[in-house]
Amino acid sequence: MIDQPTGPMLLGFDVIMVGTVLAGLAAFAMVLAIYAAVTIRDPMAKRVKVLEARREQLKAGIITSASKKRNRLARRSDTTDKVKDSLGRLNVLQDSQIKVIQQKLAHAGYRNKELAVIIIGARAILPIIVGALAAMLIYVVDYWPDWGPMKRLFAFAGIVFAAYKGPELFLSNKAAKRTKEIQKGLPDALDLLVICAEAGLTVDAAFNRVAKELGRAYPELGDEFSLTAIELSFLNERKMAFNNLAYRVNLEAVKGVVTTMIQTERYGTPLASALRVLSAEFRNERMMRAEEKAARLPAIMTVPLILFILPTLFVVILGPAACSISDALINK
Structure with a gap:
């Protein structure tokens, strides 16, 4: 007795069986994607935990022998x-x-x-x-x-x-690469610092809050702000914490922020207004860099245009005419 196929066949394969296997694989991939999206871990959590433990040790004056x-x-x-x-x-x-x-x-x-x-x-x-x-x-x-x-x-x-x-x-x-990533997130960080300062938070609390908010989008900047907030909480001179931030980041914008923070600490000038001006300047600078790249694009595209696009265009335009002329000459 010959076994009859249980479903439609295509190229010797059971279509229903193949569809079932593919549907199972798709469901498994979807479950993995949902699991990966749900179990995302904060990359700064471990670093902040270590820094918090170190701060508590320094506050308590724990000295090990x-x-x-x-x-x-x-x-x-x-x-x-x-x-x-x-x-x-x-x-x-x-x-x-x-x-x-x-x-x-x-x-x-x-x-x-x-x-x-x-x-x-x-x-x-x-x-x-x-x-x-x-x-x-x-x-x-x-x-x-x-x-x-x-x-x-x-x-x-x-x-x-x-x-x-x-x-x-x-x-x-x-x-x-690290400086470039910090430069991308600095205007947003200054905006959040302005909001925190207007809300009445202290400088170290504002830095800590900004680090938590921007930690996932800009982990490098969040790491620097977290370390600065911890140093502000236990160092005797707050100026030293700001200078350490300028030492760790090779960016003129960060040095400008540090200078502004030190001046506000020394002379008591409003922090929110100074940071708002800096944020506007950094956003304008970022827009100018984007416009500069856009202005350089025609000059950069000249060489690919000459090497790749123009020859193809000549072939498309002159090819039919060349074929017609060659056929006319051959028929004669």
């Missing part, structure tokens, strides 16, 4: 100490150089200042290691036999230079 915890709070490790001692013996570690790298680390969002020693050590060791590997591949193994002497020399020099500049370029790239 355990060497392990003291080293953790001082952000030191055996690795950084060994690297620092080695670089000190080689006379390649300078205080000015350490301060520059520490500021670049702060601009990139790294709070651990001891990483500056690691960056300087990597900049000193990577050219040797990478250069040795490149020399082995280029000259000893002869991995590229078709290269001439000058090409080999330039390739070797380029690899060594890239290894030397690699850590610094990484920090610069990450700092530039």
Whole structure:
């Protein structure tokens, strides 16, 4: 007895069965999407929790005598100490150089200042290691036999230079991206600060509230504002907290905000009006940058227009005429 198909067949497959499987997969994907949307976690929650715990410790005056915890709070490790001692013996570690790298680390969002020693050590060791590997591949193994002497020399020099500049370029790239994200959210943050100031909140409470409101949209800016609010609550000089904010963010707009906050703290000028003026200036500046990019667009599109669009347009317009002329000449 031959089994009859239970449903319509298409290319040898049961249409109802295939539809059922696809519907099940679609339902499963929808459940996963809903679960991912419902269980979104705030990326700043863990960071703010750690900073709040540190603030409570500083307020209560808790001082631990355990060497392990003291080293953790001082952000030191055996690795950084060994690297620092080695670089000190080689006379390649300078205080000015350490301060520059520490500021670049702060601009990139790294709070651990001891990483500056690691960056300087990597900049000193990577050219040797990478250069040795490149020399082995280029000259000893002869991995590229078709290269001439000058090409080999330039390739070797380029690899060594890239290894030397690699850590610094990484920090610069990450700092530039972080600064750009902070710059995007700064006008909105100033508007919220104006609202908080007019509502009667203190400066540290206003910074904390803005950090919570903008934490998901602009996590970098929310992180900086949260840290500033915590520093404002326990530092003896509030000016130091504002200066730390200007130190951590490589942005002239933030330096202007810091100067305004310090002046309002010193002279007692209205904070809301000053921040409102700054917010309007930053929005105008952002609009001017957008207009500048729009004005540069015709000049940027000239090369693609000449290379890609005009040849196609000539083919479409002149192609039929060329075909007609060629047919007329062939028929003669």
